[in-house]
Amino acid sequence: MGRAGADRRAPVGTVSRVMDADFFRRWMELAAAAVEREADRLTELDSAIGDADHGSNLQRGFAALVAALDKEETATPGAVLVLAGRQLISTVGGASGPLYGTLMRRAGKTLGDAAEVTPAQLAEALRAGVTAVAGLGGAKAGDKTMLDALEPAVDALGESFAAAAQAAERGALATVPMRARKGRASYLGERSVGHQDPGATSSALLIAALAEAEAAR
Amino acid sequence: MGRAGADRRAPVGTVSRVMDADFFRRWMELAAAAVEREADRLTELDSAIGDADHGSNLQRGFAALVAALDKEETATPGAVLVLAGRQLISTVGGASGPLYGTLMRRAGKTLGDAAEVTPAQLAEALRAGVTAVAGLGGAKAGDKTMLDALEPAVDALGESFAAAAQAAERGALATVPMRARKGRASYLGERSVGHQDPGATSSALLIAALAEAEAAR
Amino acid sequence: MLINVPETVVADALRGIAAAHPELTVDVENRVVLRRDAPVAGKVALVSGGGSGHEPLHAGFVGPGMLTAACPGEVFTSPVPDQMVRAAAAVDSGAGVLFIVKNYTGDVLNFEMAAELAEDEGVQVAKVLVDDDVAVADSLYTAGRRGTGATLFVEKIAGAAAEEGQPLERVEAIARRVNARSRSFGVALSAVTTPAKGSPTFDLPPGELELGIGIHGEPGRERRPMMTSGEIADFAVNAVLEDLKPGGPVLALVNGMGATPLLELYGFTAEVHRVLGERGVPVARTLVGNYVTSLDMAGCSVTLCEADEELLRLWDAPVRTAALRWGR
Amino acid sequence: MLINVPETVVADALRGIAAAHPELTVDVENRVVLRRDAPVAGKVALVSGGGSGHEPLHAGFVGPGMLTAACPGEVFTSPVPDQMVRAAAAVDSGAGVLFIVKNYTGDVLNFEMAAELAEDEGVQVAKVLVDDDVAVADSLYTAGRRGTGATLFVEKIAGAAAEEGQPLERVEAIARRVNARSRSFGVALSAVTTPAKGSPTFDLPPGELELGIGIHGEPGRERRPMMTSGEIADFAVNAVLEDLKPGGPVLALVNGMGATPLLELYGFTAEVHRVLGERGVPVARTLVGNYVTSLDMAGCSVTLCEADEELLRLWDAPVRTAALRWGR
């Protein structure tokens, strides 16, 4: 169904254009740049309901990821995401490291070794990634985690990357009134209400970077 | 010479009236009250160029002293001062404990077991006490210590207790521009300049209490 | 802060540990601290780790009678799987490895990934989760109770069992037993400043305190006007006892969060003993000090472990680490 | 602050020490902490003491191989002579007592009075003054160098000599030698708050530090904009070396002032070793931790002691106290 939506827009937009490894590398670079730019804000959010490290965790991880992409050969979109996932797992730590790492790795593995992938294939791969994240962390929508940004984003991906970015951003904002049920924000109980989830916020950055990569072609 | 001055004023003042053990107990009680009242200021002064304990040190010591005077028999002025000195030594600690304790003990011993003493005898006894303090601590006038209040006070005692109190107060104020050469303020070197010495300040309280005791008769 | 730059805080500390402790092997690049004599033939190895900022936990507990290796993450950030995989490979004598994991999502996930990878490499791995903090409800609505002070009890007692030559299942079972019988409650008198953030993680005015805090600078469950040491002891000990209900003597850890002077901590210890006495709980052993800390946070925690003869014997067994040492 | 009321802080702590350390005798009323087995037949006894707020110094160093008794005063206030007289009478086996006194006017005067009184009671007393802090010029214009970190070296090494059964003159001579060969330099990153005052003893904004501080919350000789751990190590180690000029290997104490996280202290240790390496000074032993503290002050000090074979042997000798333990 996401596919149908994408196909419908194809004649006027660029959404249905296939994406190669270059595109995925650019996505990762734009994501790294966004994390770098927003690191202090992410840490600030994590300071309110967590342990004040989300920004520096992702900064370290995405810097390592970009460096690895510079050094290692990645011929396919899948290879880019698998390498990205491995790097995040090996350098981020914390809760977000294994979760984001798993997101990327599973998405990459789902893409297989195709040299080019369609938006629909990407949407499917990311959905598999998000499912893996839910499986690993045991969270579901409304628990005030990254899933609250990722799930709506994946749902909107078929429409357009820009729509996905908007959905992710809305999802992140929607975590503000939620009471956390997973991760360390859950320790706060009622006191977690009124703060935006740092992981949902960084997820929105990640999807925004995808829309940026798309817009820049 | 101090004596001559005191004698000159005798016809119009009360200075030459002899003092008994009661008088000395009252002096100690008034001193204790003054310390109690000014403890925070003494600690504040000690906080600037020392270790922020002078007020609580003397509070503890003078409270113990008053309690001891309540409990133990003291028949003579000398006995009052010896007991006071012993109590200060056993309860104050720090630099001021042994120094004030020695001042009192030596003054008390100098008074011997006379039932009543004259102002001149008290002046002589306190001078002996001050000399003992200088001997014990190795400080001299201008070193920014209690001696800078005690020495001028003893010099003025022959004139009147009120004059001694004024001299002590002036002496304490005069420590402000001094650079400390003894006690922990000396560690600060030039940075000790501009602060009033806590020990000189408490010495001024002690002599003021003597004048108060005198005025109250 | 006494640091160079936030980015090198952990590596700098590891270089310092290497400099001060020739009895340890410190792999600064890969962030693993090992007993120099590891692997120890025939003995089960204990690997723990977690975010840095809780020192001496865990690296200060590496040595005969306690941990075989520690894997320090970034400040307040779980280590990555690569560290534990490397540690496990380095310490496994063939008798297997016990991972001691504090219950935080990040620690759990990273240790889980590491266990899978280590097992792929042929290492037999068992895991024990430490979750002793009664300030967090152990319910569907939380990530479960946090691991705090009981980690020290688990590491010490399981370490003694391993040193005795007990097999992996036994060491694991003892570790689980210690955790099951341990509960903690913590209080913050000031917030914590991490190197990366450079300012306090939350505002806590001098006249207030946070009840039910963890060890990561997160706010607690409740803020109150300052309480006396005695009132805090009443609150903390009762919170622990309500959950633990010990039937016999306890091990007590009176733990400082980092910036609380030992003088105050000993005064608090007196109050903890008073409350335990009032509640009729005998105290078998008391350990006082800054052991499971939260950087420069002022505050304290109380951990009680319901002892039995075996646990007491293993607690008293010799230990020789940087931060905990007794016996011959 | 984790206290009841300022007036009972020291007594509360002593009750806590008694509760946690059955191996010590604690006379709470008279403020003396003793080895339970004192007097130890045929052995010289070591008595130290000073203001409280420097824990674990001194009570944490009472035990076999170190102090025989400690006399804690009020916070930052030298103890009174009565305490040392009582301690000396309780620990003297007939072999005499060594008073270890940090060089502060108050400590010097109170220990002097105590020595006279104890000698009147027939106890043979020797005294050693510790004055290692190079931040204070040892001149006519000061009360002389302060006693800080070297106190730990003196207490440990003289304690080992006494434990070996050496006579009073020898133990005293060794203590003097340790002091003569030791120098310290300290730095504050925050001011200290005493229970009695309840607010910081001086204003030190977060971006500044005080160089050349003591352990009583007094400001230092100079205030500067914040320096890195490496720059502080350069400054402190060079200040010590300028005065000490060691011809051989040194013992190093990298000491925390109380609120500096161990993580940071180990990072600083790495920098201290770097500077010593650059200056060609070999390090025989390194002790890292919060040992000679100043309540909740953040900061650190470096103490170096030029070692020789005898001092190293005595340093390595077994010690069994609350805060320092090694050997069998």
Ligand SMILES: Nc1ncnc2c1ncn2[C@@H]1O[C@H](COP(=O)(O)OP(=O)(O)O)[C@@H](O)[C@H]1O
């Ligand atoms: N169980 C979970 N499932 C999904 N996301 C989670 C889970 N636990 C935590 N997160 C996400 O991780 C974010 C925190 O990441 P980070 O601060 O890097 O790790 P840590 O909490 O270990 O310090 C949270 O804001 C949340 O979005």
Ligand SMILES: Nc1ncnc2c1ncn2[C@@H]1O[C@H](COP(=O)(O)OP(=O)(O)O)[C@@H](O)[C@H]1O
């Ligand atoms: N050597 C000395 N001779 C005379 N007075 C001294 C000497 N050293 C210190 N003092 C006095 O003692 C005062 C400090 O007393 P206090 O704060 O109670 O003791 P401490 O300095 O040990 O904390 C100083 O202000 C000074 O007046």
Ligand SMILES: [Mg+2]
């Ligand atoms: Mg976090």
Ligand SMILES: [Mg+2]
């Ligand atoms: Mg003082």
Ligand SMILES: [Mg+2]
């Ligand atoms: Mg974290």
Ligand SMILES: [Mg+2]
């Ligand atoms: Mg003092």
